[in-house]
Amino acid sequence: MIHIYDKILDTIKPTATERKKIIDFSDKLINIILEYANSKGVDIDCRLVGSMAKKTSLKNKADIDIFMTFPLSYSDDELKEYGLEFGQYCINRVNGKSEKRYASHPYITGLIDGYEIDFVPCYQIKDASQLKSAVDRTILHTDYVQKHLTDKEADEVLLLKKFMTSINTYGANYKVSGFSGYLCEILILKYHSFINVIKEAANNWHMKFHIDIEDYGTCDNYKDPLIAIDPVDANRNVAAALSMQKLSEFIVAARNYLANPSIEYFQDRTIYTSDKDLINIFNTRGTHCYVLSFNVPDLPTDVIYPQVNKTMKSLEKVSKMYDFRLLEKGYYITKDNTANIILEYEVDTLSNVKIHHGPLIQDEKNSNSFKKKYPEAYIHNNKWIALSNRKYVNVDDMIQDILKEENMSILKLGKNIKKEILDNYQLMKINEFIEKQEDISELYLYLHPNYLLER
């Protein structure tokens, strides 16, 4: 086993030379900033933080985070202003390309020599009680991991991150809703090795499992699928963004790995399929599958994905309201910003009429108004019943109709999506849709949801 992990590390761990190059490079940038700040009479410190500082960054994923720490005496506005100014100055000095970005507050990112460097202003804080914004915590995390994680353990973090990546449970962003890098580090601090994390997850984890390496005793305050108390903040669950789905997938992949500890679990899995294969599968399911496609605006994925998800869930709910039940559903967004919502119905045509439940017979007033509205109403035990015409007898008509501007209020769409759907959408039966796609790998994964969890 040792040999496998060494072999994997060879491919995923930055070499000493690569690492030195990055450290030297970031030192250079830090010195430029410190010198400039000094010349402006601003008293800051400046340091490399994040996975690069913690020795837990994967090869070729070397995002460099340089944090400028300000004394608590500076105001929020001063922080923002100086942060953007110093970053911009540094990027200009090394002839990089700059881009303004937004997290809890704006910061500047530089593209320099193929590296992506975030210049982030924050406060010099000693512990969580002094936290002023979410980014301040990064300093505390870096300090904690640097202090407690051994170099051997840092390598185990790399293995865990790589495993998580290839089974698609890595990343705390909304799209994945998986494990953050810091959560991976905490798991290794807790269990010390990749294989121990795998064994514990496979055999001992259950929903609402507690991990509290500093013994704060605050786990019971959380109801999340996994509760991992931040060692630098007793009142934060590091796993808050982890979905039940991704926790389950990790547990299942861990079991699969133990059953067959193949090196392939650390490699991307290739998808081999064809239009014909996928169409055959849908035909065998005998369902009525539609794909609704529309453009999404070029906004951060953490803005767009929740909105597309909300749109899908709203379509499911409204469909159900009209008695069209989904067997399965899914969505994905292509690189050219097209959202595709997959709606797979059990049935696409219903009877023209449905039962409409009315008031109690003994309630004479409401009985009269019900009979006025439904002259053919009749009696079922102690209640009125009417057969009323369905608004939609067929799924296609229903979807097209609820996507009209005048009917759309029945749906809960993301605010950046409504306009796009009104502007243009396409509704296709799955066969037609498949034939029009260049990349059908997401559809393959829709039909094979276990594919990445198994090797």
Add this chain to the structure above:
Amino acid sequence: MIHIYDKILDTIKPTATERKKIIDFSDKLINIILEYANSKGVDIDCRLVGSMAKKTSLKNKADIDIFMTFPLSYSDDELKEYGLEFGQYCINRVNGKSEKRYASHPYITGLIDGYEIDFVPCYQIKDASQLKSAVDRTILHTDYVQKHLTDKEADEVLLLKKFMTSINTYGANYKVSGFSGYLCEILILKYHSFINVIKEAANNWHMKFHIDIEDYGTCDNYKDPLIAIDPVDANRNVAAALSMQKLSEFIVAARNYLANPSIEYFQDRTIYTSDKDLINIFNTRGTHCYVLSFNVPDLPTDVIYPQVNKTMKSLEKVSKMYDFRLLEKGYYITKDNTANIILEYEVDTLSNVKIHHGPLIQDEKNSNSFKKKYPEAYIHNNKWIALSNRKYVNVDDMIQDILKEENMSILKLGKNIKKEILDNYQLMKINEFIEKQEDISELYLYLHPNYLLER
């Protein structure tokens, strides 16, 4: 208004001559029995009971009930034996035709001069505390009504019975599950006139309504739709056999009558329809309607109807189990002993696969066996899901298959029906069924459940 009721009574009340003829005839029969009993040294009394004795029998519905009352010192077996013997003797003496029947115990019925006469042995009891069998109560009922019901009120009972008959809420048998004759008498004793009963039912009755003319205070012991305490037995609800459905229908018909107090409510309503009309209605409903037909044995309706009803309900339940939901259902039995169960489905074809819910992910043991059974099982949040093939994709196949002997145990059929279905049944789509029927009035009523309640 008075004129209408007089006019109706003219057609439904036996004339004085008719009545005298029946009374004289039953006196003759009674004398034959008393004389014979006396000759055998058996000390009985003998009397006319039931609606004829209470002056509440409708014209041409003159069933004659002659009860032979035995002292409490006689045993049950002696009662049965003498009862059958004396009845038989009497029928022979007047050259009638006899038939043995069964209620709580066997009795003999004679067909004499076009009348149907029941000869029933019972005990001479003074009050409900002495009751030995259900028939004994008839004596107490006859006594009570004869004592309290005026001749004018007896006429009102006739109006109520006729109204009930033409809206099809009259009869405590299982087929109707409506109002018994004695319940009609109690309603008139309570409200004194037909129109008062109608008004009270239309405006004031609610579910679990209490009627307790002797103020026994025992209503709260019952949970039936209508509670009418037997004036001769504080611990009996006379309305126990009345279904919620029939109570509701009577209330609605009462309201309809008040809105349009037409004489037609005392007449049978003719059904005008055609095959084409009915087929059009089913087509407009856009449902998938099947009729299952089979023979039923020649047993009393109170034995057969519950069994056919049970069979229909079981078919509904099993259909639902396989995701075929009924919009409506119904059954009727023709005079030639064919039961027809109408099963009207919203959808007749489903997807080939359905969602099958599995164990929790954290439950490793059950997860393994589920995955073994469903290798394509996948994860939904914290649980396993599998798509499994439906046993039946189409309604027709489902029904045909569950009616096979080897599969039939899934159904709960009446015990006298199982064999008949196994011997032979027909399953037809509604259009085909309609075209093969001579009498389609029951199908008309299935599609127009209010028809008899409105004029």
